[in-house]
Amino acid sequence: MRLDPNPKITIGLCIGLFAVVLGSLLIGAYPMTLTELGQVFWGAFTTEPKDTSHFLIFNIRLPRILLGLITGAGLAITGAAIQGLFRNPLADPTLIGVSSGAVLFAVVAIVLLTTALAPIAQWLQQATITLAAFIGSILTTYLVYALAKTKQTVSVMTMLLAGIAISALASAVVGFMIFLSSEEQLRTITFWTLGSLSGATWLSLAITMPLILVGIILLTRQARELNALLLGEKEAAYLGVPVEKVKTRIIILSALIVGVCISQTGIIGFVGLVIPHFLRLLFGSNYRALLPLSALTGAIFLVSTDTLARTIVAPAELPIGIITAIIGAPFFLWLIYRTQKTRLAI
Amino acid sequence: MIQLQHIHIQRGKKVILEDVSAEVRPNALTVLLGPNGAGKSTLLEILSGRITPDQGKVLWENQPIGKRSEIELAQRRTVMSQRVNLSFPIGVAELVEMGCYAAFEETSPAERASIIKHALGKVGLTDFANRDYTTLSGGEQQRVLMAKCIAQLECHYWRSHTQYLFLDEATAGLDIRQKHHLLQVVKGIIKRRGIGVLAIVHDLSLAAQYADRIILLRDGKLVKEGEKSETLTAPLLSHTFSLPAEQFQLLQQAPALQTIPK
Numbered sequence: 001m002r003l004d005p006n007p008k009i010t011i012g013l014c015i016g017l018f019a020v021v022l023g024s025l026l027i028g029a030y031p032m033t034l035t036e037l038g039q040v041f042w043g044a045f046t047t048e049p050k051d052t053s054h055f056l057i058f059n060i061r062l063p064r065i066l067l068g069l070i071t072g073a074g075l076a077i078t079g080a081a082i083q084g085l086f087r088n089p090l091a092d093p094t095l096i097g098v099s100s101g102a103v104l105f106a107v108v109a110i111v112l113l114t115t116a117l118a119p120i121a122q123w124l125q126q127a128t129i130t131l132a133a134f135i136g137s138i139l140t141t142y143l144v145y146a147l148a149k150t151k152q153t154v155s156v157m158t159m160l161l162a163g164i165a166i167s168a169l170a171s172a173v174v175g176f177m178i179f180l181s182s183e184e185q186l187r188t189i190t191f192w193t194l195g196s197l198s199g200a201t202w203l204s205l206a207i208t209m210p211l212i213l214v215g216i217i218l219l220t221r222q223a224r225e226l227n228a229l230l231l232g233e234k235e236a237a238y239l240g241v242p243v244e245k246v247k248t249r250i251i252i253l254s255a256l257i258v259g260v261c262i263s264q265t266g267i268i269g270f271v272g273l274v275i276p277h278f279l280r281l282l283f284g285s286n287y288r289a290l291l292p293l294s295a296l297t298g299a300i301f302l303v304s305t306d307t308l309a310r311t312i313v314a315p316a317e318l319p320i321g322i323i324t325a326i327i328g329a330p331f332f333l334w335l336i337y338r339t340q341k342t343r344l345a346i
Numbered sequence: 347m348i349q350l351q352h353i354h355i356q357r358g359k360k361v362i363l364e365d366v367s368a369e370v371r372p373n374a375l376t377v378l379l380g381p382n383g384a385g386k387s388t389l390l391e392i393l394s395g396r397i398t399p400d401q402g403k404v405l406w407e408n409q410p411i412g413k414r415s416e417i418e419l420a421q422r423r424t425v426m427s428q429r430v431n432l433s434f435p436i437g438v439a440e441l442v443e444m445g446c447y448a449a450f451e452e453t454s455p456a457e458r459a460s461i462i463k464h465a466l467g468k469v470g471l472t473d474f475a476n477r478d479y480t481t482l483s484g485g486e487q488q489r490v491l492m493a494k495c496i497a498q499l500e501c502h503y504w505r506s507h508t509q510y511l512f513l514d515e516a517t518a519g520l521d522i523r524q525k526h527h528l529l530q531v532v533k534g535i536i537k538r539r540g541i542g543v544l545a546i547v548h549d550l551s552l553a554a555q556y557a558d559r560i561i562l563l564r565d566g567k568l569v570k571e572g573e574k575s576e577t578l579t580a581p582l583l584s585h586t587f588s589l590p591a592e593q594f595q596l597l598q599q600a601p602a603l604q605t606i607p608k
């Protein structure tokens with residue numbers, strides 16, 4: 001009878017994460033050996049003149065890896081939480097339109113920023129886009145939840161349909177942007193729709209990391225409530241869970257994490273769907289274990305897929321959303337098939 | 347004791363309960379009987395503090411219940427529902443532990459583990475602790491939910507107020523042997539802990555056998571409330587269920603005729 005996360009699994013995943021980060025620092029268009037990497041890190045603490053490898057590691061690879069780590073953790077933990085809130089295994093920020101809602105607002109913010117608000121400081125612009133994405137994701141989460149919720153359950157059908165509608169609206173706005181945009185802006189738009197970690201800078205990390213970390217920590221504290229919500233809202237209330245408060249808390253935290261992630265990386269689909277399910281199959285659905293393990297595995301997953309994205313067609317790179325979708329979409333189909341067969345959660 | 351005084355509640359224009367006064371006493375099993383649509387579930391939800399009536403008083407130990415938080419209510423009463431379907435696999439022990447939610451700060455992991463063990467033992471599922479709830483049969487799932495309720499009660503006996511247990515058609519879907527077993531477990535808890543229990547049961551012979559007190563409800567109105575001997579009579583039942591009195595003649599001898607299956 002085990003009620004708390006198995007420390008061995010957590011330690012194993014931490015080691016895995018460390019290995020993936022190390023690998024990702026070494027691999028790339030310009031491969032490095034472990035000794036070279038050691039020299040770069042050693043060099044950072046001395047006054048020796050900085051060479052290109054130093055620049056590569058500290059200004060390109062490291063921020064990018066950190067961004068991958070934090071967004072992977074954030075997206076996966078949010079996926080787990082939203083599935084619990086909706087009591088449905090098919091809930092995922094991208095599928096139910098939350099990500100699109102965030103993008104919609106972020107795009108509007110970008111349009112405004114590049115025209116009306118252009119003179120304001122760089123970091124303020126960055127913060128405004130993040131804020132807009134957050135508001136977009138919170139509004140869509142609430143909208144989808146309110147639409148899909150019936151007396152006792154949350155209807156999957158409504159949830160996915162609302163997701164389609166919001167995604168359609170978002171893609172219309174993005175399409176309009178494409179129509180207006182120049183060659184260079186087009187690249188930015190691709191970035192939004194397919195996701196990429198290439199925009200990582202220390203400035204963007206300084207804004208996103210604290211927000212996502214706080215979100216993740218607060219979300220892991222809702223584990224017992226999420227467990228109780230597995231039984232349904234009525235049952236959870238009978239157990240003493242302040243259901244309405246908890247729901248609001250989970251929606252705000254999820255929207256915060258997704259919004260912030262998306263404002264930095266664009267839409268990276270399926271992470272929130274695949275990772276929690278993978279862990280559920282292995283270790284069950286106890287949220288006390290599921291939430292922290294999702295964060296760790298999500299980080300490992302996104303750092304490795306990003307390494308793949310920037311190496312397989314080097315020196316060019318693929319949008320990371322393509323790779324996560326190639327892995328995620330078949331998994332999603334399999335999940336629907338399995339759900340149909342076992343008649344779960346319809 | 348939980349007392350309802352002149353309860354009135356309506357949804358839109360439809361009156362659900364009209365001038366209902368009833369009580370749930372400690373140390374007794376009160377069975378709520380009535381046809382479908384009589385307002386039994388609504389009455390249970392008012393008694394358990396989940397919904398507030400439009401008019402009338404709800405008193406817990408002679409105090410108006412007022413607006414209590416979920417956690418305060420959970421420390422005083424436990425509710426077992428008819429069926430709970432889960433979308434995700436979860437271990438039986440983990441599910442039973444959820445009963446300890448409202449006492450989580452006050453219990454240690456070791457205490458909770460022993461409560462879980464005790465609760466699973468009570469429903470005869472000791473070996474099921476590590477099983478996945480979603481793979482169990484309907485009857486087994488129902489027993490796990492009972493174990494969760496036992497765990498919740500166990501977590502709060504030390505508090506000064508009486509504990510109450512509500513069974514919202516908890517025996518529905520169980521076979522006859524499981525129904526008896528569940529009610530025997532409940533009777534055992536009443537005997538040991540002196541809790542008050544209100545159960546919605548559809549089976550009149552079960553009510554006849556296990557109830558101490560009966561509340562008869564019809565069309566949102568109270569027909570009769572009182573000891574089993576005064577309430578479980580053919581004329582009253584015939585009025586409650588709109589059936590000819592002959593249908594209930596046998597029932598009055600039923601408790602004597604039936605033996606409890608082991």
